Amino acid sequence: MASNDKDRQGVLVFGLGRFGSALADTLDSMDIEVLAVERDPDVVERWSKRLPCVEADGADPRALDQIGAADFAAAVVGVGTSLEASVLITGNLVDIGIPEIWAKATSVEHKRILERIGAHHVVLPESDAGARVAHSVGGTMLDYIDIEDGFTIVKMRTPKETHHFTLDKLGLQEKYGVHVVGIKGPGRAFEYATPDTLLGPDDILVVAGEGELLERFAKRP
CATH class of the missing domain: 3.40.50.720 (NAD(P)-binding Rossmann-like Domain)
Structure with a gap:
């Protein structure tokens, strides 16, 4: 051993x-x-x-x-x-x-x-796959991973209200209880988010937080 x-x-x-x-x-x-x-x-x-x-x-x-x-x-x-x-x-x-x-x-x-x-x-592979698809179909979420104890990571499109603002101006953690981990702009690789990261209408976000709070944030227009 x-x-x-x-x-x-x-x-x-x-x-x-x-x-x-x-x-x-x-x-x-x-x-x-x-x-x-x-x-x-x-x-x-x-x-x-x-x-x-x-x-x-x-x-x-x-x-x-x-x-x-x-x-x-x-x-x-x-x-x-x-x-x-x-x-x-x-x-x-x-x-x-x-x-x-x-x-x-x-x-x-x-x-x-x-x-x-x-x-x-x-x-639970089938159950987990079904949940991921359910959260993606017809919404702004592109992927959904439930990590543990309600903590979740999602890949999603940027809500309209966030367009052309930096993360420090948006205050998403205080306002919605979610944290933007990374961002992918058109034709660019994913990069870690910083307070100065500017969100655009065609960007893809990786966002972490409690599942229920992420659901609410993802439903923003």
Whole structure:
């Protein structure tokens, strides 16, 4: 077992279904050390040509020991078809002290169980995707990410009342309780916002704050 968190590196991904395989493949393309763990030998064979993977059962603590799971900095439990397997794998990862454990849940009840046994982050992919689309359809929000405990980050168009004003003149934090983190003007890359940042009608904003306050701000004409 790694002596401390600084010695750990890489990400373990359990389950090579649609969620796990997409995540593992993306991490690998980002040059992040990743090892996929899958029970089905046919799936392992299919993916072994694309990314590092091993046939093992994460629900068995002995299998985790054999693959050196304790030396990884993070783990993602992408198993969704079996609640029992998902819970057992997550529990085993908690027991060996993985610093960052992400787990996929298929229901609110499943999410609650994973959180109770020690998963640091639990995602409901279909529910989260549906919420993001719902906040974007027919509104000024272009993307919506609920981080945790009501804190949210959105990408949105600039309300008309903000056009041609700098952030220090607008006082959005005091007036609406939201904070502009970044801005993208036409033909320019995103840049961090400063008090002197001037907002234009074609700009895209990245704004953070409580979800309800962001909703109100985004509905401004």
